[in-house]
Amino acid sequence: MNQYWKKASIVTGCSLFLVAAACGSDDADGDTEEGSVAEEMDYTITGIDPGAGIMESAEQAFEDYDLDEWELQSSSEAAMIAELEEAIDNEEPIVVTGWGPHWKFNSHDLKFLDDPDLSFGEPEDIHKLAREGLQEDSPEAYEILDNFEWTVEDMEEIMDDLNEGVDEIEAAQNWIDENEDQVSGWTESVDDVEGETIELVHTDWIDLLASVNVMALVLEDIGYDVEMTLVEASHMYTAIANGDADAMTGAWLPRTHGTYYEQIEDEVDDLGPHLEGKAAIGLVVPEYMDIDSIEDLEVED
Structure with a gap:
């Protein structure tokens, strides 16, 4: 497993990921209400420039993981970072496209979501x-x-x-x-x-x-x-x-x-x-988030 998923300051693979920040609300039994988190995010993933390779990989992830209800929103790196940091400051859920090495992993406790279908590919x-x-x-x-x-x-x-x-x-x-x-x-x-x-x-x-x-x-x-x-x-x-x-x-x-x-x-x-083998792209979440895989974003029927 890419160690960027465990600790952002250590990278063992070059690849693309979606970065996600979210906090789940718990019911009386302690189970995370994933639907409410997705609804709070309005089923929106904040991306970067349209046409960027990471955006193409994100679209592939939507297909691979049946994220039909989700939308990928284009923006810029600066706008994406601003939204990510605002969400973290307020401990609100957010999902963004992200890559490393990047300073955001040293400034915030983030983790990549597992990508078992390799929508974002192997380390690069x-x-x-x-x-x-x-x-x-x-x-x-x-x-x-x-x-x-x-x-x-x-x-x-x-x-x-x-x-x-x-x-x-x-x-x-x-x-x-x-x-x-x-x-x-x-x-x-x-x-x-x-x-x-x-x-x-x-x-x-x-x-x-x-x-x-x-x-x-x-x-x-x-x-x-x-x-x-x-x-x-x-x-x-x-x-x-x-x-x-x-x-x-x-x-x-x-x-x-x-x-x-x-x-x-x-x-x-x-x-x-x-x-060599040290860069990563994909879905990333802060450590306070209760999900660990892109599969966790799938909406149950």
Whole structure:
């Protein structure tokens, strides 16, 4: 079982889940009145941007678990987090789409709901992709990207700072300063460069902000001029495939970004994961919630 289901600060798999926060009301016999909880939530799951991979997986979960009475409501990450935190503050039931690594798991006692039908897939990796020809044009950058790997705990240190309002560059630099030996392992065999430009593309997912800012600072330290371009998830892949950007650190594979990757996989260099088997998406609930599986959301006839 993915240990994100047990303790949010420990992740052992890369996958997508729905996040749910709810508190059941008990009858005189101590049994949870699941119907009343669902009714209180108006049978609504709060999602993120329409078209995101996690939303497609949520729709699949609706089908797999016969959640015909439920509705998936599109919003944004910020709106979803705001609704989640308001519900937690009031100990009210809520279900949202969620993923990890993410700072919300360190800030709140949350758990993923079990997904026995694997609607959200198996654990995933987060890969680094480079444009074709980068190894020949910028071998130093290519080697550093190829060497780059870290742990969930590393990433969470930066994400916690970001959630506290620390500037992205400052948060990344703080982590680098505290992990010099680890960073030197990525760069020790690389010579300095001068005046070369590298463009990294990323989305505004908090895990990508952590990895791309660390990589930008490391590349700058050996002499690169680094440009970072914020785009939508699908555009990261087309930019690398078209040669409009040099590299990215946020390819969630094989499922979450699988549709994007399959369209361009023969036109990019996959440098493998920097976070292996450590990301998750699906349904998540606070610990005060009485349900443990997506199956518990099914409405009995």
